[in-house]
Amino acid sequence: MSDRTRAWPTHLVLAVGAATMLFPFVWQVVLSLSTQSEATSATPTLPAAPSLAAYALVFERLPFLSQFWVSVLITVLRTAAQLVLCSMAGYAFARMRFRGRGVLLALTLSVLMVPSQVYLIPQYEIVESLDWLNTVQGVVAPGLFSAFGTFLMRQFFAALPPELEEAARLDGCNPFQVFWRVMLPLTRPGLVALAIITVLWSWNDLLWPLVVTTNSTDMPLAVGLATLQGERSTQIPLVMAASLLAMAPVLILFITLQRRVIEGIAHSGLK
């Protein structure tokens, strides 16, 4: 009984919190189904005849599909590259002995302490000199490499027992086989965490792609939404529908994999 009397204030607080988290999304859906005059009426009104017209307009009036494609490409390329490059480097830093290891590791980790503005102008110069402005490779290039991912994977590899490697080596595996067949599968939580963080950051990031893309058909969705101007930007149902569609893929993916994602984020935070 004492449990039940104590449960309701808990539920009250949590429900108020949860409603605050959910409400903006619900309201965004409502506005996307409304007409412009319903969306701008002084008293909030539910749409009298909910309509999906705004969603059709997203594809007619905005370069949504090309921006969506840019977002997908940069997210997939960065995530794949980081998983491969960071796990290989992380493994070598954790488990291999070679000259210069300490210095290279220290240099790589020093990047972690530097805010991204410090390397942004020269990165822009590199991309510009390669004639990669307004291209997918230009948006993607710096983000293929990650000091954070290397550090994260190094922590995971360092925690594995050394006996495993010795056994594999006795079986005649070369260093790549030891890494690929024995060690890498054991760092799955680390790979999942790295993939989650990279997908989220790639899909949602604004500053870098804003700087290197200026053509509306070459920018990712985040930049497209942030730079909407003129008449289209004041059409509330259109903007709501576009922003819902822009975040839907990641929202759906992460809600489906919720348990994994929560574990992955907690892992990366506790390491």
Add this chain to the structure above:
Amino acid sequence: MTAGTTAPGAGRTAPAPGGPARRRGPGAGQGAWPLLFVGPLVFGVAVFYLWPILRTAYFSFTEWGVFGGSTWVGFDNYARLVTDPELGRAALNTLAYTAIVLLGVPIALVLAALLNRPGLRGATLYRTLFFLPYVAMPVAVAQVWKIIYNGDYGILNWALGLVGIEGVYWVSTPGWSLVATAVLGLWLSLGFNIIILSAALRNVPRELYEAASLDGASPARQFLAITVPMVGRSVFFVTVVTVIGGLQLFDLLYALVGTANPVMRETKSLVYLFWEASFPSNEKGYGAAIAIAILVMTACVTAVQFLLQRKWVHDV
């Protein structure tokens, strides 16, 4: 990974002359393998991160001409920096934003503690909902917050009107525009804080609470006497992440307030100032100096936090 452990492997293959023998030989590490493993990443980090850091340091001492090319101007950019009222303003704005977003840490701790109560019904549903904003695209949610905050037809002012409060034009009033941005920032980061703090709370032994209950400690007292000290390390971690994220304020300002809004003049953050100087104004030398200033500020704030941690956080 000592020479002794590699030796048996080396004995299995007949040592061939040249590379392979050196590669497998005891004491010689793993020959070319480490280079293959770290090479691509180190190359990328050197080209896209380490070299650019040096370049920015150099740029901060130069001025860029309208038609390209740059000239060495010594400490001119830094001299301009310390006398630029916009920079002081931006630093204050950034700190104020960070301070408001930091309120999310205690809020997240309370919510995480409630979520972790044993036998709580609907915990999974609550968790999903708290987690939603964290995975949402900031620029996309800023679009609906802009409408919610709208002074003429925003639902926030309508709701405030119901309880007799007259709202303002939140996004376009100096001062309030920063608060409005910070509230959105807090809302976005709450889920991350809850995830980290929940994981930490699960590691607190239940017996501590049972013992405290037997001694007649109220839930509030248990929270202060057991929960808070036991998760100190994680509270510190989310605090550092929140502060570093707060100092990076740009996306939300750009998407919620917008570059065309007159109030932006009073609302700029450090990163916004950096972006504006470096790209729209194309004063990359001055932009580089601002970037260095952001680096120094971030380092100072982080150092202070670590000093405070040593004083207050006790590892368990």
